[in-house]
Amino acid sequence: MVLTALRGGLVFLTRLPVGVDEASWDAFRRTPVAFPLVGYGLGALAAIPFLLPVPVPTAAALYMAALYVLTGVTHVDGLADVGDAAAVHGDAEERLAVLKDSQTGVGGALALGLALVTLGLGALSVAGTAPQVAFPLVVAAEVGAKTGMATLVCTGESAHEGLGSALIDVNDVSNLVPVAVSLVLLPALLITPVAGVAGVTTAAFAAVAAASFAPVAVAVLAGRWGNEHLGGVSGDVLGTANELGRVAGLHAGVLAWTLF
Template sequence: MLTAVRGALAFLTRLPVGASEAAWDAFRRTPVAFLAAGYVVGALAALPLSLPVPVSTAVAGYLLVLYLVTGVTHADGLADCGDAAATHGSDTDRRAALKDAQTGVGGALAVSLALVTLALGALGVAGAGPRVAVRLALAAEVSAKAGMATLAALGTPGHEGLGSAVVGESDAIGLLPVVPVAGLAAVAAPTGSGPALVATLLAGPAVALVVGRWGARRLGGVTGDVLGAANELGRVAALHAGVVVWTLW
């Protein structure tokens, strides 16, 4: 399991964990390793939300740490999917747009909207107070990674690439440990935050299934870009789901 986690961190982050072929192979066969990486990334990104600084500064710190740790690979996947979604024509044209190295208007708009809505979600989370904010930010990252794990286990590989090397290497049975490991993010929740944490954890996989279905219909399967898009959009949806439930209930 530790080898799989090291592979997950090497694949999903920029952390210097010493990647190896053995770690990569273990990660591909272990969907729950996605969540282990989510806990690491989420804990690091949530740190600024625990500091006694203005809310706007805490949110800026959250975004800065998040993308310093994860890099822009997943955002690039969202941009490519945005270009594919904006393409008029056949599914073949969409797949061509997906592989185009140039970022078009659709990709730029997708990434811009994702960043803006992520920042707004983080503002709402920060307004809940440090203890709740940290837990919601952590749960949002775990939720996004649970969505990626779901697609990796249940999806059909798309065109050849890193994504196709991950997708389909496991199955539904491999997802069984994902539920209790994700649920750890809601254990010992601060008073009143339990429903918000549950909503946060459910949002990522729900978004991933929608993105995966679109990828299967329009792009021929779940590619690395689809995984990246599911991660970025799942995080946004998870943060907002947590904020909405925390605010209303």
């Protein structure tokens, strides 16, 4: 079941050439833990540029290029749509109408621009650390972002019928347990290479934990915004949680590494 769900998750969360069928899509919908499990592999692939002997800006640029080659623009488009909806002065029905508009307005352009700039700055900060630190932090941020999406899928109410409701309506809070376990285990899995650089486990644990959990906090805030302004969580809110969660994870991880 999990392997089938992972195949469906790779199709939903990446652009990797993986064949999909109705069985894998249905398994993915009903197995939210597939979100963070896909995040492990996706984060590892996107983090490869930080292991290369290239200048810091080049590593950051290669990371961003690899990230969107791997993931596509579906979730970025969701962030842009939410940015447009946030700029609307109206009720939930008016905001939902904006979400369905294919054109990007000022709000969407601003949200997208800020997200990409802050992602780039986060990538530069990560690239400035040792490779043994950068790689785990990138993986942790990606897993955290995917865990944030899974959290909304398990705890949210759908705003309208669509891709988001196809995921949310078949899950409940009971499905959150394996998702939480996969996140809690993350620092233990990634702490060893970071601790080798730090010399102590405190800084290593703090950095990986911050990169892991900050995206979940962002997702909770995104879900709350969706409930208040859209009447629930939509596919665009899920995409927003993913994009902003990744940014928060990178910055939180580097900040924790610096402070501890």
